Amino acid sequence: MNRRSVIALAIGLSLLSAPAFAKKKDKAPVTPPAPVIATFVDPNPAVDPGNVLVLDLSNGGRVLIRMMPQWAPNHVERIKTLTQQGFYNGVIFHRVIDGFMAQTGDPTGTGQSGSSLPDLKAEFNYMPHVRGTVSMARTNEPDTANSQFFIVFYPRFALDHRYTNFGRVIAGMDVVDRIERGEPPANPTKVVQASLLSEGKPVPVIAPPAPAAVPEISPDMLSKSKSN
Template sequence: MAETSDPENTVKMELKDGVVTIALRPDLAPNHVERIKTLTRQGFYNGVVFHRVIEGFMAQTGDPTGTGMGGSDLPDLKAEFSEPSQARHLRGTCSMARTQNPNSANSQFFICLADVPHLDGQYTIWGQVVDGMDAVDGIKVGPSARNGKVDDPDSILKMWVAADE
């Protein structure tokens, strides 16, 4: 598991049920980590909802429109997929959402609620929850019939880089 002794590569996210600590993985995805930190420092994620949450799978956020179709004004990123021997989509893994185009990640990301090995090598892993998974587990889930689309969704109250505390 990644270390959290590096405040510049640690992000904290306040949810309704507590603070989540995420250890960033610049060793795996330096460009995506830089994007997460840039958007976090701009306050981009503050108030953004978890628009798609599927029980036993993942909680997705990072779209300022709340529709699952939006992103930041920054350009999309080239994929930085990890080999499964480097990193896997385990419970607590933070990974970038994207369209069918592997090089379309922008601001949306998801947190794995369980081990989801079928995503390995297909999505860019940029971090790992190291504390506060109980708060992530408290995020409102959407119905499976609607592919996890959440009515009246929970949001990220505030997100910051630990070095800026």
């Protein structure tokens, strides 16, 4: 057998063996990596009522916010402390941007103030800012969150890892949607009462807005009207 025949035979054998090798390789199951899914929490507020913030608003609705110490323990503790002190009662939503968020927690209503407690060190976490997310407001410096927080109307992933996400609305998002818009709003929505679900406080009685004053009509005004 000459050299050319040997080479041809070697090539033929390699071609015959290649499909068998490929077939054997195809039989081995290939398991793709499981996707990483960030799950939220059981939406049932009865699971941990001590970590559910209740906001009764002046628009006549009640909002339940599930706070997550696993995400931001110091921020959750701050909200609970201020709530039990009555700090948020009567505070307005001073910055409400349609399609973005509603912000509250400043007793002066200007967005420039907070509580007398020291600012908090940031606790940025992996949870995304989706509709209903409740996150802490701050200045341009990361460790300046104090008492102000905001509720997100629509997903804003640009806020992820830059603002401390500490909870999510689990009931009453329609009430959040009715918060008056503006910076500040002309007729701002107010937190009438903030409490923890574990306290069992009833919905406060909210007086309806006073009707617009009707000007008194004098005889002179009637006579002028007739003359016109």
